[in-house]
Amino acid sequence: MHKKKPDIDLVFHALGDPMRRAIMEKLSHGPVSVSRLAEPFDITLAAVVQHLQVLEESGLVVSEKIGRVRTCRIDPVGLSAAEQWIRDRRSMWERRLDQLGDLLAEKDESR
Amino acid sequence: MHKKKPDIDLVFHALGDPMRRAIMEKLSHGPVSVSRLAEPFDITLAAVVQHLQVLEESGLVVSEKIGRVRTCRIDPVGLSAAEQWIRDRRSMWERRLDQLGDLLAEKDESR
DNA sequence: AAAATACTTAAGTTTTAACTTGACAATTAT
DNA sequence: ATAATTGTCAAGTTAAAACTTAAGTATTTT
Numbered sequence: 001m002h003k004k005k006p007d008i009d010l011v012f013h014a015l016g017d018p019m020r021r022a023i024m025e026k027l028s029h030g031p032v033s034v035s036r037l038a039e040p041f042d043i044t045l046a047a048v049v050q051h052l053q054v055l056e057e058s059g060l061v062v063s064e065k066i067g068r069v070r071t072c073r074i075d076p077v078g079l080s081a082a083e084q085w086i087r088d089r090r091s092m093w094e095r096r097l098d099q100l101g102d103l104l105a106e107k108d109e110s111r
Numbered sequence: 112m113h114k115k116k117p118d119i120d121l122v123f124h125a126l127g128d129p130m131r132r133a134i135m136e137k138l139s140h141g142p143v144s145v146s147r148l149a150e151p152f153d154i155t156l157a158a159v160v161q162h163l164q165v166l167e168e169s170g171l172v173v174s175e176k177i178g179r180v181r182t183c184r185i186d187p188v189g190l191s192a193a194e195q196w197i198r199d200r201r202s203m204w205e206r207r208l209d210q211l212g213d214l215l216a217e218k219d220e221s222r
Numbered sequence: 223a224a225a226a227t228a229c230t231t232a233a234g235t236t237t238t239a240a241c242t243t244g245a246c247a248a249t250t251a252t
Numbered sequence: 253a254t255a256a257t258t259g260t261c262a263a264g265t266t267a268a269a270a271c272t273t274a275a276g277t278a279t280t281t282t
Contacts, residue, residue, distance in 0.1 A: 009129050016127020017270085018120055021196075028203040035228060047271050049230070054269095068228045068279040074204045083197045085132075090190045092139040128240085146258060158241050160260070165239095179249040179258045 006059030006081040014058035015082060019043070020051050024074065027061065031073035117170030117192040125169040126193060130154070131162050135185065138172065142184035 014020055019041065026037060038048040052072060055061040060078035063070050125131055130152065137148060149159040163183060166172040171189035174181050 012123075012126050012129075012132065015123050018123075019270085021123065024200055028200040028207075030207050033228080043270090044272060045229075046231085046273085050270075065229085068277095070229070074200070076201055076204060079197050079201045083194060083201070086190050086194045086197070089135055089139040089185070090187055090194070093185045093187060093190075096139075096141050130240085144258080154240090155242060156259075157243085157261085161240075176259085179247095181259070 006078040008081055008085055010054075010058035011060060011078055011082045012085075014054050014060055017051070017054075020055055023048070023051055023055065024060065027072060027074045031071050033069045033071055035069075037072060117189040119192055119196055121165075121169035122171060122189055122193050123196075125165050125171055128162070128165075131166055134159070134162055134166065135171065138183060138185045142182050144180045144182055146180075148183060 015024070022041065023037060026032065026040070034049060034052065035045060037052075038045045041048065052061065052063065056063060058078060059075060059081070061072055062075045063072040065071075126135070133152065134148060137143065137151070145160060145163065146156060148163075149156045152159065163172065163174065167174060169189060170186060170192070172183055173186045174183040176182075
């Protein structure tokens with residue numbers, strides 16, 4: 001159970017794969033073991049484990065092994081990091097649109 | 112200028128590449144031409160154009176060609192789609208945490 | 223103690239994606 | 253008219269990522 005601070009490059013790379021997003025969707029309903037996580041998908045368990053490693057290194061998922069079973073769950077911190085990046089770009093863009101609006105309004109006044 | 116409704120698979124795939132995210136960052140400051148967009152990066156213009164195609168097909172960027180110059184800008188709709196997906200997973204997860212809290216509270220009352 | 227479960231790891235294959243090169247088309251400037 | 257600018261397109265190459273197979277480890281169950 002070694003948490004990592006989320007690296008935005010790793011987070012977006014991890015979310016870029018549809019299978020990993022499907023895994024995140026499943027995990028969003030609650031913690032699950034690796035084998036139960038793999039059940040619905042038609043790829044090997046080994047492949048799922050590899051995806052989980054990517055998700056964990058990115059900070060999107062944390063897991064804990066008790067006995068022989070590893071239970072995985074979402075780490076909301078990773079998701080927030082991605083959400084924040086998107087929000088930043090969007091707000092920057094929208095601020096610009098507002099400035100443009102102000103500029104047009106000024107022009108409108110000065111005629 | 113042909114808009115597309117954003118496909119979440121394409122959007123996340125597009126954002127998965129660090130160079131494309133760098134392009135998005137640059138575009139967040141305002142619309143730019145293809146060549147000015149390529150300037151700061153040390154890849155060929157052709158490569159940048161290919162990234163732009165990916166971004167455009169995903170619905171993150173729109174562009175318009177006037178004369179010989181193509182001007183690109185962010186389409187906030189694409190970004191919202193990604194933000195929404197993340198928010199959905201996170202809220203689902205947090206709802207579950209709340210339910211877990213309720214459950215523990217009940218237990219606490221009944222002793 | 224033996225068998226079954228639940229992963230883990232390493233190696234190799236296949237597929238996908240990024241990037242370059244080089245030729246070309248359209249527009250604008252001289 | 254010629255040259256310079258701005259972008260487009262099609263191959264081909266390289267590198268990265270996804271996936272499988274097969275063998276191995278640790279933990280339960282019977």
